[in-house]
Amino acid sequence: xxxxxxxxxxxxxxxxxxxxxLPVFHTVAVKLQQxxxxxxxxxxxxxxxxxxxxxxxxxxxxxxxxxxxxxLTKIATxxxxxxxxxxxxxxxxxMLASQFEFYRSPNEVLNRMMxxxxxxxxxCAVGAKWITxxxxxxxxxxxxxxxxxxxxxxxxxxxxxxDDILEHKETEAPFSEQLIAEIMAAMHEGxxxxxxxxxxxxxFYCDIANGHHKPEFDQSNMLLVAVRLADLACNKxxxxxxxxxxxxxxxxxxxxxxxxxxxxxxxxxxxxxEDADGITMS
Numbered sequence: 001x002x003x004x005x006x007x008x009x010x011x012x013x014x015x016x017x018x019x020x021x022l023p024v025f026h027t028v029a030v031k032l033q034q035x036x037x038x039x040x041x042x043x044x045x046x047x048x049x050x051x052x053x054x055x056x057x058x059x060x061x062x063x064x065x066x067x068x069x070x071x072l073t074k075i076a077t078x079x080x081x082x083x084x085x086x087x088x089x090x091x092x093x094x095m096l097a098s099q100f101e102f103y104r105s106p107n108e109v110l111n112r113m114m115x116x117x118x119x120x121x122x123x124c125a126v127g128a129k130w131i132t133x134x135x136x137x138x139x140x141x142x143x144x145x146x147x148x149x150x151x152x153x154x155x156x157x158x159x160x161x162x163d164d165i166l167e168h169k170e171t172e173a174p175f176s177e178q179l180i181a182e183i184m185a186a187m188h189e190g191x192x193x194x195x196x197x198x199x200x201x202x203x204f205y206c207d208i209a210n211g212h213h214k215p216e217f218d219q220s221n222m223l224l225v226a227v228r229l230a231d232l233a234c235n236k237x238x239x240x241x242x243x244x245x246x247x248x249x250x251x252x253x254x255x256x257x258x259x260x261x262x263x264x265x266x267x268x269x270x271x272x273x274e275d276a277d278g279i280t281m282s
Contacts, residue, residue, distance in 0.1 A: 007175055014161045019195045022160050024100030026204035028053050030199050032091035037202040046087050047078050050094060058060045059097035068279040088142040108162035109177060114159055116241045123239040127230030127269060135259045137222050144226045148206040151227050155184045156190025181242055189213060219258045229255035233273050
């Protein structure tokens with residue numbers, strides 16, 4: 001037992017042991033993102049990858065037929081889904097459907113934080129997708145959704161490390177939600193960047209993980225700008241791990257100013273985020 005070691009030291013030791021072993025990604029879902037990032041693929045390749053996991057295939061179809069995505073007729077096969085919605089949307093659905101399973105813990109406190117984190121990730125994804133379309137960048141909508149979904153993956157990784165520390169009784173020192181929140185705030189961007197780099201995610205997703213809170217950011221990176229603004233809206237409304245911060249002014253945010261979004265559009269964004277529950281996961 002390492003009960004004399006500070007919690008931060010225990011966390012850092014776990015992270016040095018190799019982040020790719022952390023249960024935060026589904027291999028097939030990651031392979032799909034990597035395949036699509038090449039911009040050179042066949043529909044059959046996408047179908048074959050998803051077909052490697054029949055459970056994932058069924059969950060993708062369930063997401064495709066949820067109220068968020070559903071069209072006039074039911075989608076019956078993965079091929080139908082790809083033809084109707086596009087390969088990037090299906091890859092996003094695979095990540096969405098598989099990620100949900102990782103946001104769970106036998107520890108009551110960590111489980112509650114993971115569930116709140118999942119709600120934040122989903123709301124941020126929906127918000128970022130809406131922002132790109134509203135701002136005149138519909139071609140970036142699918143990538144914005146994925147960027148929003150994965151931007152806080154470093155927080156999930158840290159919670160998983162804490163889960164492992166508790167499971168193996170590496171410390172008997174009590175730690176509060178406030179301490180966990182402080183650790184996540186300080187470490188999650190760097191952890192998320194390193195984790196996504198290690199899994200060979202496209203660079204623009206890694207940049208989002210690493211730069212969604214930094215005071216200085218590349219305003220020409222529309223995906224980053226969209227995710228940052230969606231993240232702010234989520235924090236304002238309480239769609240986050242911690243308490244809501246209603247004092248946040250979206251209209252005054254440099255992201256909103258850069259995108260040229262007026263107050264009426266930002267009010268609509270808040271409604272979109274508050275209602276970001278139409279994707280069936282269970």
